[in-house]
Amino acid sequence: MSQFFFNRRSLLKTLATGAALPLAARYGALAAHAAENRFAGRTVNLLIIQPHVVTGNKIAEDFEKLTGAKVKVTAVPYDQVSVKATLDFQSGANEFDVIDYFYTYKGQLAEDGVIDDVTDLIERDKAEIKPEDFIKSIYDQYTLHDGRRYGLPYDGDSHVLFYNKELFDRHGLKPATTWDEYTENARVITEAEKKNGIYGAAVLGAKIPVIILSTYANRLTGFGGNFLKADGSSALDSEEAVAALESLLKSAPYALPTPLETRFEEGLPAFLGGKAAQIDFWTDLGGYAQDPKGSQIVDKWGVTRIPVGGKNRTPRLAFNAGFGFAITAGSKNKDIGWELIKFATSQAYHEELLALTGSGIDPDRYSGLASEKYKAFQPLVQPLLDGGALENSLAWPTAAYAPKLENALTDELALALAGTKSAEQAIRDAHAAWSEIIDANA
Structure with missing residues (x-):
């Protein structure tokens, strides 16, 4: 996309x-x-x-x-x-x-x-x-x-995690397999390269559902969480849902300034211009990265699965x-x-x-x-x-009231990213809002 x-x-x-x-x-x-x-x-x-x-x-x-x-x-x-x-x-x-x-x-x-x-x-x-x-x-x-x-x-x-091999090699880093490793890689590169206008990650956190929810969904699926339970009720009342947002907040200080203002328009050129070392993004970014007409990182990038977190050890994509x-x-x-x-x-x-x-x-x-x-x-x-990865991806809600769920969660994630709420409070409030919306449409 x-x-x-x-x-x-x-x-x-x-x-x-x-x-x-x-x-x-x-x-x-x-x-x-x-x-x-x-x-x-x-x-x-x-x-x-x-x-x-x-x-x-x-x-x-x-x-x-x-x-x-x-x-x-x-x-x-x-x-x-x-x-x-x-x-x-x-x-x-x-x-x-x-x-x-x-x-x-x-x-x-x-x-x-x-x-x-x-x-x-x-x-x-x-x-x-x-x-x-x-x-x-x-x-x-x-x-x-x-x-x-x-x-x-x-x-x-769906998203995968792209990274800048040149920057990683310069600082002796390996591609992240966990979200903690992702944050640590971001910290190392930002602290060393910020003076050069280079940051350890581009975190897409703009207050638009398709942007900030995608970023959160990657972490939610990485921690083994879900949006909904099998009965259609909210699954945000879980430690995985909170941990996913906590992970996002931990990486924000080491991201391209500022995540709340970072949309596709800022994140994509930053990565292709060698100014952001990591970005979780749509899979077609690989085509852009190898096109010398718009990329300064041809043959200098790599890609891996969305990292895992917490107790989860099975990588899973998100739609x-x-x-x-x-x-x-x-x-x-x-x-x-x-x-x-x-x-x-x-x-x-x-x-x-x-x-x-x-x-x-x-x-x-x-x-x-x-x-x-x-x-x-x-x-x-x-x-x-390949190999069934897309078959097992985390899907977003699709009921007729799904846009209301998206907007409610977007609001809470943005408040947390702005520092107004803790991850625990934001997810608790999002779960309450989701439960109310779902019950009203039962």
Whole structure:
């Protein structure tokens, strides 16, 4: 997901004239549309998050070549897409046909009637879609609500820990396997290099759910904690939940100033510029780090699994962010919108986007994760996601009231990071807020 406004390369090169036949050959089921040009003269409107704007424009170009349809791409900040889609539907404007939705908002969007139930369409077109190829945990978490499906996965986001090998070697450090080691590495480098404008870590702590909750989720899963219990109640009443926040607070003094103001826009260029020695980030960062057009650390970086903490000894990823494509309920172009979704989420196109620097796309299909193209593009990252790692990842809440849970926890984490509350008090208050929200919606 991590294009994040980091303008380090020009937009994709225009496909060569006459490329429709090769494209059609690659994306089989749409070959008929390419031959018939049956959508010529029609326009479909795609609402996409800003971090996916490179892929949005690529989709628009490629889909028009295949089908004749024009795709109008509207990009908005990642934290505004659901609100914009909801207002568009509720106002009756119905400008958008397809939206790029954050998976934790799918329940709310479905309950509010903003997005269509596509369960029957998936069943009808399953030979083309190959739903069994989607990594099962991602497929269910991203699309399933009350036994029905409301979209198809587009970007399977998760985090790993990247580090600067040059800085680590300079100070005789090893990659962190525990969060205590992470903090100690950050301390050593910051105390030695701060005068040079170099810090031991970039901690993404801005008060935006997709930012600060991702950072917390990495520590929560590292300590073996969960967001929810099996019965759907809050799992924040645990020592793991408190320990995860305590670990975050311990590392903050050694991070790029200041964590509460560090978003993707600050953290990513700091790491790529050699100014931050560690960053837990989306897996596609490996592509950026090896691109000399925007990286000053080519061949100077490494990557490892999210560290563990406390009694936990089993590394586990977290599904931080993560997006799918859905048809809006008010769309006047549902037929073409569905064809666009199938195209953009298809096996072949997913594999292509995985190996494209700047796409911001992480694996959500078994075939993409196992593809030789992806292995060649991300030789250090791919093994960390293979072998069932994604299947066992920590997912965020996805019920219709999930946004309320996210906002409540975001508020408490920010207060703790600001020094207003202790980790124990912040998590206790977050658990109380979560319990109240969950009980009110039982």
